[in-house]
Amino acid sequence: MSEPADLLVVGAGPAGMAAAATALAGGLRVVLVDSGAAVGGQYWRHPPAHARAAIPTDDLHHGLRGYRALCEALSAGRAAGRLELRLAHHVWSAVREDDGFAIHVVDRRRAPQETAGVLRAPKLLVATGAYDRQLPFPGWDLPGVLTVGGLQALLKGGGVAAGSRVALGGTGPFLLPVAAALASRGVEVVAVCEAAHPSAWLRHPGPLLRNPRTWAEGAGYATALARRRVRFRPRTAITGAEGGDRVTAVRIASLRPDGSPRPGTERHVEVDAVGVGWGFAPQLDLLVPLGCALTDSADGNAVVVVGGGQRTTVPGLYAAGETCGVGGAALAVGEGRLAAESVLADSGAAPAPGPKRLAGVRSAVARHRAFARALALAHPIPPAWSSWLTDETVVCRCEEVTAGAIRTARAEGGADDHRQVKQLTRAGMGWCQGRMCGPAVHCLTAGQRGYEPAERLVATPVTLGALADLDP
Amino acid sequence: MALKVVVVGAGVVGAACAFHTASAGMDVTVVDRGPVGAGTTSRGEGNVLLSDKEPGPELALARLSRRLWDEAGRELGPDTFELEHKGGLVVASTTEGLAALGEFAARQEAAGVRIEPVDRVQDLEPHLAPGIPGGVHYPQDAQVQPVLAAAALLRAALQRGARLHKGEVAGALTGRGGRISGVRTTTGDVLHADAVVNAAGTWGGEVGRRLGAPVEVLPRRGFVLVTEPLPPMVRHKVYSADYVAGVASSDAGLETSCVVEGTRGGTILIGASRERVGFDLTMNTAVVTRLAAQACGLFPFLRGVHLIRAYRGFRPYCPDHLPVVGPDPRVPGVVHACGHEGAGIGLAPATGALVTAHLLGRPWRGADPAVHTGLLPDRFLIPGGAPQ
Numbered sequence: 001m002s003e004p005a006d007l008l009v010v011g012a013g014p015a016g017m018a019a020a021a022t023a024l025a026g027g028l029r030v031v032l033v034d035s036g037a038a039v040g041g042q043y044w045r046h047p048p049a050h051a052r053a054a055i056p057t058d059d060l061h062h063g064l065r066g067y068r069a070l071c072e073a074l075s076a077g078r079a080a081g082r083l084e085l086r087l088a089h090h091v092w093s094a095v096r097e098d099d100g101f102a103i104h105v106v107d108r109r110r111a112p113q114e115t116a117g118v119l120r121a122p123k124l125l126v127a128t129g130a131y132d133r134q135l136p137f138p139g140w141d142l143p144g145v146l147t148v149g150g151l152q153a154l155l156k157g158g159g160v161a162a163g164s165r166v167a168l169g170g171t172g173p174f175l176l177p178v179a180a181a182l183a184s185r186g187v188e189v190v191a192v193c194e195a196a197h198p199s200a201w202l203r204h205p206g207p208l209l210r211n212p213r214t215w216a217e218g219a220g221y222a223t224a225l226a227r228r229r230v231r232f233r234p235r236t237a238i239t240g241a242e243g244g245d246r247v248t249a250v251r252i253a254s255l256r257p258d259g260s261p262r263p264g265t266e267r268h269v270e271v272d273a274v275g276v277g278w279g280f281a282p283q284l285d286l287l288v289p290l291g292c293a294l295t296d297s298a299d300g301n302a303v304v305v306v307g308g309g310q311r312t313t314v315p316g317l318y319a320a321g322e323t324c325g326v327g328g329a330a331l332a333v334g335e336g337r338l339a340a341e342s343v344l345a346d347s348g349a350a351p352a353p354g355p356k357r358l359a360g361v362r363s364a365v366a367r368h369r370a371f372a373r374a375l376a377l378a379h380p381i382p383p384a385w386s387s388w389l390t391d392e393t394v395v396c397r398c399e400e401v402t403a404g405a406i407r408t409a410r411a412e413g414g415a416d417d418h419r420q421v422k423q424l425t426r427a428g429m430g431w432c433q434g435r436m437c438g439p440a441v442h443c444l445t446a447g448q449r450g451y452e453p454a455e456r457l458v459a460t461p462v463t464l465g466a467l468a469d470l471d472p
Numbered sequence: 473m474a475l476k477v478v479v480v481g482a483g484v485v486g487a488a489c490a491f492h493t494a495s496a497g498m499d500v501t502v503v504d505r506g507p508v509g510a511g512t513t514s515r516g517e518g519n520v521l522l523s524d525k526e527p528g529p530e531l532a533l534a535r536l537s538r539r540l541w542d543e544a545g546r547e548l549g550p551d552t553f554e555l556e557h558k559g560g561l562v563v564a565s566t567t568e569g570l571a572a573l574g575e576f577a578a579r580q581e582a583a584g585v586r587i588e589p590v591d592r593v594q595d596l597e598p599h600l601a602p603g604i605p606g607g608v609h610y611p612q613d614a615q616v617q618p619v620l621a622a623a624a625l626l627r628a629a630l631q632r633g634a635r636l637h638k639g640e641v642a643g644a645l646t647g648r649g650g651r652i653s654g655v656r657t658t659t660g661d662v663l664h665a666d667a668v669v670n671a672a673g674t675w676g677g678e679v680g681r682r683l684g685a686p687v688e689v690l691p692r693r694g695f696v697l698v699t700e701p702l703p704p705m706v707r708h709k710v711y712s713a714d715y716v717a718g719v720a721s722s723d724a725g726l727e728t729s730c731v732v733e734g735t736r737g738g739t740i741l742i743g744a745s746r747e748r749v750g751f752d753l754t755m756n757t758a759v760v761t762r763l764a765a766q767a768c769g770l771f772p773f774l775r776g777v778h779l780i781r782a783y784r785g786f787r788p789y790c791p792d793h794l795p796v797v798g799p800d801p802r803v804p805g806v807v808h809a810c811g812h813e814g815a816g817i818g819l820a821p822a823t824g825a826l827v828t829a830h831l832l833g834r835p836w837r838g839a840d841p842a843v844h845t846g847l848l849p850d851r852f853l854i855p856g857g858a859p860q
Binding site: 093095096102104116289291399412413414415416417419420423424426429430431433456457458461462463464465467468470471 | 507508509514627636701739742753754761762768774777778779780781783
């Protein structure tokens with residue numbers, strides 16, 4: 001693409017793909033950037049192109065028709081010279097410039113070699129998704145204990161099952177497809193420990209009933225799990241993992257309504273891998289330093305404030321997908337389309353011609369959002385989850401900071417948020433910069449407020465040599 | 473009856489003021505709107521330096537402060553705030569630069585700083601780039617973890633009877649003869665006091681205004697880069713000789729002069745930039761790439777090392793680049809302790825001791841008000857009492 005771009009899209013998952021496709025349909029020139037080796041994001045993650053025929057994964061996916069249509073639209077955009085697709089590019093900073101935005105990227109196509117560069121356009125759309133929200137428990141740092149998203153990524157991306165006897169735990173509907181996917185690959189799923197009680201869904205039946213397709217999907221998983229004799233255990237949690245070099249067993253306990261383990265219910269289950277997930281944390285690293293307003297969402301996360309057209313509070317900056325509130329791929333696709341329509345309108349272009357009218361997309365987005373909110377309220381982080389921590393449990397794995405040290409920082413150091421805990425204990429100062437432990441440290445110190453991640457001016461590690469080469 | 477003192481600011485300077493005034497038996501309340509050390513204290517590198525200071529009032533305070541950090545280490549435990557006597561190594565990139573550095577160091581030595589000229593810098597820092605003509609080793613340069621240091625000083629002050637009050641100062645209470653008699657907070661709390669210490673750092677200008685005793689303290693933005701954790705590679709605080717020129721400079725634009733050092737956590741810190749842009753928080757990627765280039769120039773191995781974090785803060789500076797420490801002649805009872813620019817961590821204990829000495833009217837822990845007259849606020853004031 002030789003002419004300057006009209007729009008930068010960061011993230012080529014469902015939201016970013018839909019946004020790019022819509023903007024292309026409306027005649028814009030688009031740069032689509034993603035850290036992965038292919039488009040699709042986490043949701044439509046596939047094996048590498050050369051291995052796709054050998055590793056069938058279609059049965060693990062939903063909405064593949066939509067994915068293929070978006071892939072075709074992007075291919076057509078590239079063929080027409082109006083889409084520049086930058087895969088294996090990591091964005092370490094996004095900044096405002098006089099007449100638009102600049103994103104600072106590291107090109108890792110020939111890793112470990114990396115080259116820094118800058119991409120510019122008048123408008124920026126951030127669709128960076130979310131990642132598994134983790135709560136620590138004794139033994140969670142043993143090899144073999146993964147996130148449920150990690151288990152799913154291994155399956156979808158390489159047909160790899162992380163174990164042969166697997167226990168899953170946490171909360172939220174995502175546990176079900178992962179259990180079903182593992183079972184379909186011959187893995188013995190010994191337990192699915194869901195902290196919430198299914199009756200919690202009945203408290204907000206309206207949004208659930210208005211999304212029949214999701215019901216059908218859920219019923220499909222239930223049938224698949226029942227057929228393979230997978231035990232779904234509501235109101236239970238994995239409260240510990242045991243093992244030497246790697247995990248060999250988990251402790252599972254029934255939970256009281258507040259989420260504390262019911263005494264006497266704990267039992268050991270032998271496993272060789274564990275998957276845990278407590279919902280997702282939106283990936284806001286690029287948006288926070290740009291100064292977007294945030295708001296609390298029903299799942300306990302801070303999310304980006306967007307209007308009906310996915311405009312953030314920063315002019316020229318749009319967000320779509322999980323950064324605006326975790327809600328799944330169908331919502332993300334709708335939001336991506338709406339965001340691109342706003343870009344078109346704000347750029348003075350005509351709306352994109354498409355199969356679905358905009359009003360229809362808007363009402364679908366509203367319906368999916370209400371559904372996501374109902375799900376979040378039905379699957380909260382149990383208030384008393386920290387009762388299964390001991391003082392020795394490591395909370396920040398990078399810097400090996402224990403729950404006891406964090407409690408001391410709170411009690412004696414007066415730390416009342418995760419930033420101050422970081423200053424006093426180094427929790428969140430290591431390699432992952434608190435992406436893993438941040439929500440947990442937040443819950444341990446300031447649980448009543450929404451989790452607002454620390455501002456990260458460097459969104460991904462980048463070598464000083466690559467940066468130095470950029471200096472004039 | 474004990475003198476009642478309100479210290480505004482729970483950064484490292486406020487904590488040191490609280491520690492020394494409480495140690496002297498005063499009745500102390502520290503007021504801050506945020507947690508301890510959450511402002512500029514948490515945005516620096518923890519420098520306790522003599523090497524970058526030219527002979528004069530600041531160096532005199534720095535020499536006292538260096539001794540008081542050691543004393544604080546003995547009293548509070550050096551590990552509570554990671555006090556490290558790492559020493560500084562200033563390197564010159566050219567032979568002319570080395571000659572100028574040698575001359576500067578000789579004047580410092582005459583003022584009581586220990587210096588050791590170094591011909592082969594690789595003997596001290598094996599990973600330095602080849603071709604560096606030489607440098608000067610400053611064995612007295614040290615480092616602390618600033619937030620832990622502020623927290624330790626404040627904790628010790630509380631143990632000596634001080635109190636912590638969460639709130640933001642809105643204005644002064646005035647007593648007889650225009651003397652300050654306390655402060656009001658924005659939520660309406662009233663704290664009575666015989667003296668109020670302005671230790672609000674970068675916000676010291678605003679707090680001074682609210683107390684009726686304005687001083688000109690302005691923000692200067694500085695970025696610091698943090699690498700991935702590594703085994704020990706850089707043992708001293710290493711910087712290029714241009715850093716000294718940068719500290720004293722009054723240029724409005726971006727200045728960077730590279731400072732590289734390891735930390736106990738294994739990360740390497742890379743500073744220091746200086747920009748006069750007010751309280752603008754915007755990320756400046758040009759600063760990051762410039763600092764990266766300069767650091768890789770000093771230590772070529774850094775080219776393959778990952779940057780994992782960058783942070784920035786606002787260094788509080790006065791127009792003449794000296795801190796303002798001492799009683800305000802316009803409002804009896806107000807004592808300023810701010811404007812330390814990039815040296816607040818290093819200068820904190822001596823500032824606390826000097827404030828205490830001013831309040832006592834006699835020397836305290838080696839701080840003699842008669843010696844440090846160059847830091848008094850009077851220097852900004854014209855006879856009418858208004859700021860110059």
